[in-house]
Structure formats: C-alpha cells, structure tokens
Amino acid sequence: MKVFGLYGKSGTGKSYHAMSLCKELDLEAIIDDGLFIFGNRVLAGISAKRQNTKIKAIKTALFTDEDHCREVRDKIREVDPPGILVLGTSKEMVHKIRARLELPELTGLVSIEEITTESQR
Numbered sequence: 733m734k735v736f737g738l739y740g741k742s743g744t745g746k747s748y749h750a751m752s753l754c755k756e757l758d759l760e761a762i763i764d765d766g767l768f769i770f771g772n773r774v775l776a777g778i779s780a781k782r783q784n785t786k787i788k789a790i791k792t793a794l795f796t797d798e799d800h801c802r803e804v805r806d807k808i809r810e811v812d813p814p815g816i817l818v819l820g821t822s823k824e825m826v827h828k829i830r831a832r833l834e835l836p837e838l839t840g841l842v843s844i845e846e847i848t849t850e851s852q853r
Contacts, residue, residue: 734815737826740844759815766792776807
C-alpha cells in the first residue's frame with residue numbers, strides 16, 4: 733500500500749484539494765479528520781468536525797480513542813486500498829496518524845503550499 737501525507741494549517745483547503753491530489757497520485761482512500769473515506773464514501777470513523785470542543789476534535793483526528801482507532805484500522809485492512817492519503821495539520825500529525833493506524837511508512841509527504849496558490853489557501 734502506498735501512503736502519502738498532505739499537511740497544512742487548518743482552513744487552508746486540504747480536504748478540498750485532497751481529491752485532486754488523490755487522482756494525481758492514483759490513490760483511492762483518504763484519512764481526514766477521524767474518517768476513513770474510500771472512493772466518495774465514508775466507510776468508518778468519527779468526524780472531528782462534529783466534536784463540541786477543540787481538544788476532542790484534535791483527539792478524534794489523531795485517533796487517540798482505541799475503539800475509534802481499531803474501527804478505522806480494521807476497515808482499512810478489510811478494504812485493503814492500494815493507496816491512501818493521510819491529511820494533517822503538520823508533518824508530525826501525519827506521522828502520528830499513520831503510526832496509530834498501523835499503516836506502512838510514508839511513500840511521500842506533500843505540503844498544501846506545494847499544490848495551491850496563496851489565494852487558494
């Protein structure tokens with residue numbers, strides 16, 4: 733499985749630009765804000781955006797709850813996508829998510845600034 737990371741500050745359009753990056757890198761799956769997305773469907777996870785505090789949102793996005801993490805990890809193993817894009821607000825966050833979900837080492841790491849213009853962000 734190819735694993736790429738996309739990182740950038742909150743609100744810079746990572747989720748919006750993830751689909752076009754997936755097409756470019758030939759990836760079918762995305763880990764974004766606590767969710768496992770395959771194709772155009774959410775298959776597992778809990779949305780960090782639906783949490784009522786910033787701390788809970790960060791913990792959700794980082795898969796710190798073992799049941800949440802296991803659910804997503806198991807679904808990834810079941811689907812076994814050939815490639816996956818992990819979104820995070822920093823390189824460190826991408827690496828932590830990859831490790832928590834027991835995904836293979838990163839094939840590549842892309843900054844949102846590399847694929848967008850300042851006005852797009």
